[in-house]
Amino acid sequence: MPADDLPETLHVTTDEQLRAVSNLTRHRIMALLRFEPATITQIAAQVGLAKGSSSYHVRLLERAGLVKVVRTRKVRGVTERYYAMAARAIVLPDPGAGQPDVLMRQAVADLEAAPVDGERHVRMAHLRLTGEQFAELGVRLQALADEYRELSDPLLPDVSLAFALFHPAPREQAEGGSK
Incomplete structure (x- = not known):
């Protein structure tokens, strides 16, 4: 399946999908597959895994519907499968109160x-913004990320961009309720 045929977004909605993307190794595999399909052998070499481990993680991602086989070919009597992302972008749900933000934890681990x-x-x-300014900044950051995603070339080195725009917890809450 050419990249042009991929759906624009896939929303992570099931527990199986959330567990699959919550693992740092699987996150790195998905990052690798975002630009071009790869075989288990290629994934293992680029992520630094044994082929068996690579196969295990890819199977979990495939079962969760996050990656899929986009082509096959016969090599010495063995069918070689090429895996790619199931969509151009994977959208994670917002974490619930008190839950870790998987995306930000993975971005920090990558950094x-x-x-x-x-x-x-x-x-x-640290900024002080009106509600309107806050919303406008969020839209502009997303537009900038989308603009550069369109310029991405699989022949160039990987670059990661992570941003978070949020209202921090009130000081009393952040300090555990003490002042």
């Missing part, structure tokens, strides 16, 4: 695993 001497731009800004 921590990135080469320390590599180029990176990591910033945090």
Whole structure:
């Protein structure tokens, strides 16, 4: 299936899907497959896994409907399967109160695993915005991410972009209720 035939988004709605994307190894496999299909052998080599482990994780992602076989070919009597993402974008549900944000945890884990001497731009800004400004900034950040996603070229090195725009917990709540 050519990338042009992929649905734009797939919303994670089941517990099986959420468990599948909550694992950092499977998250990295999905990141690898977002630009081009790959075989179990290619996935194992690029993610740094044994082929058996790679196969296990891909099977879980496939069972959850997050990746799928997009083509096959015969190599020395064995059918080689090429896997790709089931959609251009995977949309995770917002975490419930007190639950971890899977996407942000994975982004932090990826950042921590990135080469320390590599180029990176990591910033945090504390802002005071009206409701309208808050909404406008969210729309602009999403539009910017979408613009650069359209420019993505599978022949170029991977770049990860993670952003979170949110209202932090009130100071009393963040400090465990004490002042």
